[in-house]
Amino acid sequence: MKTTRRRTSPSRYHLILTSFAPATPRRSLHENMVRFKSLIRRYVSMQRGASQCFEGQCQCGDVRYRLSGVPLTLFACHCTECQRQSSSAFGMALWIADPEVQTLTGELKKWIRHLPSGGDMECSFCATCGTRLFHQIVGQPDRLSLKPGTLCEASLLRPVAHIWTDSMHPWIGLNDGIQYPRNPPSFEACYSLWAEATG
Numbered sequence: 001m002k003t004t005r006r007r008t009s010p011s012r013y014h015l016i017l018t019s020f021a022p023a024t025p026r027r028s029l030h031e032n033m034v035r036f037k038s039l040i041r042r043y044v045s046m047q048r049g050a051s052q053c054f055e056g057q058c059q060c061g062d063v064r065y066r067l068s069g070v071p072l073t074l075f076a077c078h079c080t081e082c083q084r085q086s087s088s089a090f091g092m093a094l095w096i097a098d099p100e101v102q103t104l105t106g107e108l109k110k111w112i113r114h115l116p117s118g119g120d121m122e123c124s125f126c127a128t129c130g131t132r133l134f135h136q137i138v139g140q141p142d143r144l145s146l147k148p149g150t151l152c153e154a155s156l157l158r159p160v161a162h163i164w165t166d167s168m169h170p171w172i173g174l175n176d177g178i179q180y181p182r183n184p185p186s187f188e189a190c191y192s193l194w195a196e197a198t199g
């Protein structure tokens, strides 16, 4: 008996979905579509500079948080402090204006870092596994720096700037984003670039 094999080609939409979010085998196409739409909604609201809701967790999962506020900019910092803090090549910071942090589970611990420029920074981390989650300058409750690697959905976030490239690891090659050898004189360009990238 002659059998013919039907070639089935996945639809373009299906390809977009699967390439956008490398799905686990258990996630159905419908679930992917729901996730895709929710991410697009979030992206569109980012374009408007509106308040957003972010959710994330520490490495061990004890601390789960929900954070609302207006994202201002996202940058990578290559200073030696961030290298030590992240135990890696650089740190990333997503600055949020008017932040409201809600700890859903777990316990946050705080460590105060004295800044060389003066002032103190409150660093929040999971009491169990030590994952750093937030940084906030003491006395500046209207601004918070979120460690974006802890977000549930972090893959869409791309830094618009790299600071402290003077101490950047030599193997890192940068091909986009504004770069500053040390601290930028002002973060205005970082805000504009973020607004441009998301608007």
Ligand SMILES: [Zn+2]
Binding pocket: 058, 059, 060, 061, 062, 063, 126, 127, 128, 129, 130, 131
């Ligand atoms: Zn933890």
Ligand SMILES: [Zn+2]
Binding pocket: 077, 078, 079, 080, 081, 082, 083, 091, 164
């Ligand atoms: Zn740094």
